[in-house]
Amino acid sequence: MDWDLIIVGGGPAGLTAGLYASRARLKTLLIERLISGGQMTNTTEIENYPGTPKGTTGTELAFRMEEQAKEFGLQIIHKNVDKIETEDSTKLVHCGDEVYTAKSVIISSGAEPRKLNIPGEEDYVCRGVSYCATCDGSFFSDKEIVVVGGGDNAIEEALFLTRFTREVKVIHRRNKLRATQVLQERAFRNKNIKFIWDSIVKEIKGTELVKEVILENVKKSEISSLKVDGVFIAVGYVPDTKYLEGLITLDSNGYIVTNENMETNIPGIYAAGDIRKKLLRQVVTATADGAIAAEMASHYIENLK
Incomplete structure (x- = not known):
């Protein structure tokens, strides 16, 4: 033995x-x-x-x-x-x-990390798609960044990413966060964090690097696109x-x-x-x-x- x-x-x-x-x-x-x-x-x-x-x-x-x-x-x-x-x-x-x-x-x-399993996600890992802000955040200095998710992990990621860029958009499928109250309060106080509610990411697009995400508003069934450089996925x-x-x-x-x-x-x-x-x-x-x-x-x- x-x-x-x-x-x-x-x-x-x-x-x-x-x-x-x-x-x-x-x-x-x-x-x-x-x-x-x-x-x-x-x-x-x-x-x-x-x-x-x-x-x-x-x-x-x-x-x-x-x-x-x-x-x-x-x-x-x-x-x-x-x-x-x-x-x-x-x-x-x-x-x-x-x-x-x-x-x-x-x-x-x-x-x-749980994946979204959407078109483009696997294609752009390490080319704009990340599951770890601590690991990759510094590569997105002054870039357009979105964080997908509404729990503790997503809000922690968003708060951390504000160190590198002027604005971080949080995309959440519901109209309220699931994160603990203290993290919610910090996020809502942070002028560099914006929220896109009731929305999911349907697809990630780009050329060599990520260029945009396709969004769907789940309440209105409306499709839109958003220009981004980085997609940080934090959905559990x-x-x-x-x-x-x-x-x-x-x-x-x-x-x-x-x-x-x-x-x-x-x-x-x-x-x-x-x-x-x-x-x-x-x-x-x-x-x-x-x-x-x-x-x-x-x-x-x-x-x-």
Whole structure:
């Protein structure tokens, strides 16, 4: 057996699980496809994480979490997990041609930005279409920008993008936002943010780069066009669980079904963070999930002896 515990995904849930497991002296490996921190690293300001009265950035918090976990012996590698299998009590984690074995697994691979699935979207990714203002906002200095969405993520993106351009238009399919009240108040106070209500993006057009979006007013059934240089899509997330189909129980939206102890239907396999069916998806709830999952995995491994 290679490891006591393998954690799949290095967001706040995975890093916290790694911290707790390593402190429990479990031989623990965390496998992350990209950089540690997950979607948290795309957040420019985190103001609701306890102990940060002046706020912090997602990148900074991710760095501190990773360093803390590594201090206690957590091992981190960067690979893509293709499949997880079980053989009796052994868990097999496949990364291409390599297979890692463990007594227990915590799945915390999070969620990915939801796409609009409209004409032109895929064609113009990295050529005007983006899902991350923190990553790409600086490329659109003094450009015409729209943000699609009406939740927390969309409003955070819009507020951040006002650093680079005079006006950001938020396109939302309803006539009111879904974002938390404090974010709504900031957006409405910001003279550089304008709103296009009751509208959806039907198509993204351009030549080499994005040039315009085609809009439909869903109440009036009117079609219009808008000249833009950048389209930032922020309409939520979808769980990264395709590689788990047929292994553990998922709900109708693809989220992992667990009990309050983060246990899935497979003994020794746990889920934590945004990938789990739950009410609230925040950094603080992800870290709590990770701590519980690690504690339960520790008990499970102890009982195998």
